Amino acid sequence: MSYQPRNARSHQLLRLNLAPWRMATVGGLLLGGLVLVAGRAFYLQGLNTDYLQGKGDAVANRNLSLPTHRGQVADRHGQLLAISTPVESLWARPAELKLNSEQHAHLAKVLGMSPPELTKKLAHKTRGEFAIRRPVTPEQAARIAAMGTPGLYLRREFRRYYPAGEVAAHVVGFTNVDDLGQEGVERAYQDWLAGREGERRIMRDRRGNTIRDLAPIKTAQMGGNLALALDLKIQYLAHRELAAAIKQHKAKGGSVVVLDAKTGEILALANQPNFNPNNRRNYKPEPMRNRAVIDTFEPGSTIKPFVAAAVLERGLFHPDSVIDTPETWRVGTKLVRDVHPHPRMTVTEIIQKSSNVGAVKMAMSLTPQQYWDVLHRSGFGELPGSGFPGESAGRLRDAGSWKPVEHATMAYGYGLSVSLLQLTRAYMAFANDGEVMPLSFLRREPQEVAGERVFSPSVAREVRAMMEAVTQEGGTGQRTRVPGYRVAGKTGTAHKLVNGRYAPDRYLSSFIGMAPASNPRLIIGVAIDEPSDGVYYGGSVAGPVFAQVMAASLRQLALPPDAPETATRVTQDAPAVTAPTVVARVGGGM
Amino acid sequence: MSRLSVILALVLVVCALAVIQAQHRARTYFVELERLKKEARALDEQWGQLQLEQSTWANPARVDTLARTQLGLVAPPQERIHVETLVNPGE
Numbered sequence: 001m002s003y004q005p006r007n008a009r010s011h012q013l014l015r016l017n018l019a020p021w022r023m024a025t026v027g028g029l030l031l032g033g034l035v036l037v038a039g040r041a042f043y044l045q046g047l048n049t050d051y052l053q054g055k056g057d058a059v060a061n062r063n064l065s066l067p068t069h070r071g072q073v074a075d076r077h078g079q080l081l082a083i084s085t086p087v088e089s090l091w092a093r094p095a096e097l098k099l100n101s102e103q104h105a106h107l108a109k110v111l112g113m114s115p116p117e118l119t120k121k122l123a124h125k126t127r128g129e130f131a132i133r134r135p136v137t138p139e140q141a142a143r144i145a146a147m148g149t150p151g152l153y154l155r156r157e158f159r160r161y162y163p164a165g166e167v168a169a170h171v172v173g174f175t176n177v178d179d180l181g182q183e184g185v186e187r188a189y190q191d192w193l194a195g196r197e198g199e200r201r202i203m204r205d206r207r208g209n210t211i212r213d214l215a216p217i218k219t220a221q222m223g224g225n226l227a228l229a230l231d232l233k234i235q236y237l238a239h240r241e242l243a244a245a246i247k248q249h250k251a252k253g254g255s256v257v258v259l260d261a262k263t264g265e266i267l268a269l270a271n272q273p274n275f276n277p278n279n280r281r282n283y284k285p286e287p288m289r290n291r292a293v294i295d296t297f298e299p300g301s302t303i304k305p306f307v308a309a310a311v312l313e314r315g316l317f318h319p320d321s322v323i324d325t326p327e328t329w330r331v332g333t334k335l336v337r338d339v340h341p342h343p344r345m346t347v348t349e350i351i352q353k354s355s356n357v358g359a360v361k362m363a364m365s366l367t368p369q370q371y372w373d374v375l376h377r378s379g380f381g382e383l384p385g386s387g388f389p390g391e392s393a394g395r396l397r398d399a400g401s402w403k404p405v406e407h408a409t410m411a412y413g414y415g416l417s418v419s420l421l422q423l424t425r426a427y428m429a430f431a432n433d434g435e436v437m438p439l440s441f442l443r444r445e446p447q448e449v450a451g452e453r454v455f456s457p458s459v460a461r462e463v464r465a466m467m468e469a470v471t472q473e474g475g476t477g478q479r480t481r482v483p484g485y486r487v488a489g490k491t492g493t494a495h496k497l498v499n500g501r502y503a504p505d506r507y508l509s510s511f512i513g514m515a516p517a518s519n520p521r522l523i524i525g526v527a528i529d530e531p532s533d534g535v536y537y538g539g540s541v542a543g544p545v546f547a548q549v550m551a552a553s554l555r556q557l558a559l560p561p562d563a564p565e566t567a568t569r570v571t572q573d574a575p576a577v578t579a580p581t582v583v584a585r586v587g588g589g590m
Numbered sequence: 591m592s593r594l595s596v597i598l599a600l601v602l603v604v605c606a607l608a609v610i611q612a613q614h615r616a617r618t619y620f621v622e623l624e625r626l627k628k629e630a631r632a633l634d635e636q637w638g639q640l641q642l643e644q645s646t647w648a649n650p651a652r653v654d655t656l657a658r659t660q661l662g663l664v665a666p667p668q669e670r671i672h673v674e675t676l677v678n679p680g681e
Contacts, residue, residue, distance in 0.1 A: 212617070
């Protein structure tokens with residue numbers, strides 16, 4: 001055996017070198033090391049684990065907020081009126097920002113400003129971060145990102161856009177920088193439109209991929225969308241015609257309201273002056289006010305159809321009853337005067353020619369309570385209920401407090417106040433055979449609504465026939481005619497109250513009308529505040545606006561003409577065709 | 591007895607490998623899901639921007655101006671409108 005001697009020799013060697021103290025030293029050192037390592041491990045794993053685990057989680061785990069955005073607002077046909085869309089904005093952290101002159105010049109060029117301008121912009125003393133430009137265009141964003149300059153970064157934000165701009169500004173309203181609705185529908189439906197941010201806790205790997213969810217996801221709730229009753233095309237027409245009239249008559253302001261007589265939907269609502277909701281810089285409160293809903297005025301002669309309805313309802317007069325109407329008529333200390341006097345008029349003629357004396361005589365045949373009752377039922381002095389923020393109820397004093405003079409002036413629209421929306425809504429009773437539908441800024445289906453009966457169908461039709469006479473020969477509203485259609489309405493020209501006195505030269509000219517008169521579908525109210533080019537009669541100032549908007553809206557809705565003879569011309573008589581002829585088809589059997 | 595242990599040990603190994611495989615697949619799918627969610631969000635935002643663009647082009651004020659100036663369109667005068675009455679349509 002060859003290994004025997006070698007083994008014996010090594011054995012001998014070991015034995016030779018082993019001394020007990022050395023063994024103890026080595027053993028002790030090893031043991032000491034072991035205790036040290038075990039102690040450290042125990043310290044890390046057992047005592048200090050929370051802190052270390054936290055550090056580890058901080059590297060791998062993240063809380064993400066799930067972004068949400070505000071819902072869209074669209075008109076009844078889905079045309080956008082307000083939308084939130086992400087934009088990039090350029091921010092700077094001054095502490096890290098180091099731009100050499102070349103980069104500085106490049107950035108200035110990208111932003112389209114001169115280098116000194118940029119220097120001024122960057123010379124912020126703030127310690128944190130500040131926005132250089134919000135928002136930047138996508139092209140600018142791409143070029144800035146390509147620069148890769150430290151201290152400059154892009155931040156993603158949602159911004160609210162209003163594609164219709166000033167056309168629908170008062171109805172839609174706007175939001176502030178924090179995305180909170182400030183005016184209009186944006187404010188009224190804030191809770192519905194605003195989304196709720198979600199949250200999730202995730203684990204990430206080294207490359208930044210999300211590996212798994214650590215907690216149940218709190219889903220982000222997107223903001224709800226809204227479909228308004230508004231018809232953007234009609235809204236645009238109303239806006240355009242109103243703006244033209246305000247300019248032509250050098251008026252202080254004005255409003256147009258277009259209602260669907262069958263459903264109570266607000267198809268258009270325009271005011272002048274107005275504002276552009278996309279431009280957040282120069283917000284002034286004056287043009288932002290929705291005059292048609294918030295401002296009240298004394299209705300003047302537009303109240304007279306309600307007087308007529310009140311006396312017809314009680315059987316005191318018939319449309320053809322003849323009333324003596326002297327030029328002036330004294331009630332207490334007040335002398336009521338007619339502008340175009342006729343000695344004797346029928347009730348229809350009183351409405352047609354807007355006789356104050358006639359209206360007063362009719363109203364005085366009622367008790368104050370009876371007249372108040374009709375006005376109250378028609379919605380005067382009550383909130384119109386459109387849900388619009390800041391909507392006003394107007395003023396209708398309690399019948400018990402009326403003096404005879406007030407009873408008389410109330411017959412031609414002084415001593416009470418209404419908003420244009422409220423007044424137009426009240427006319428729905430005449431348009432809709434006595435029923436008033438609740439107003440709505442939101443689109444709704446006809447079967448969803450139940451109306452409120454104000455007058456009997458026969459009274460409503462009789463008053464409507466009187467109002468149709470207004471637009472015919474001898475009436476005050478001849479400039480409100482719409483070719484092809486029968487129109488019913490009432491003019492109003494009211495002196496404005498200035499410092500407690502009626503100003504002789506300041507007027508509020510109005511016209512409320514409906515068409516087609518045989519079965520009205522649309523009601524349009526127009527009010528022009530202080531026309532100052534010499535023309536001030538409601539029929540001449542507000543009337544043409546009404547006619548233009550009504551004609552275009554009827555065409556827009558493709559409603560069949562109910563007086564085609566005023567628009568038709570026999571085909572053979574037509575001159576040689578130089579432009580395409582528009583053919584409107586009228587459904588007969590359907 | 592020891593034979594059973596060996597079989598069980600093998601089954602255990604197979605199961606362990608399957609768990610690893612499943613976990614890996616889960617992560618891959620999860621990453622894919624995340625990517626698609628991100629894409630969906632991006633597409634949603636793009637859709638919003640396109641809608642905005644569309645409504646800016648289709649703005650009635652713009653259409654009105656273009657129709658009048660570039661295309662020379664006018665609302666037809668009354669005498670050029672002919673109203674036809676359909677009697678019993680569909681017969």
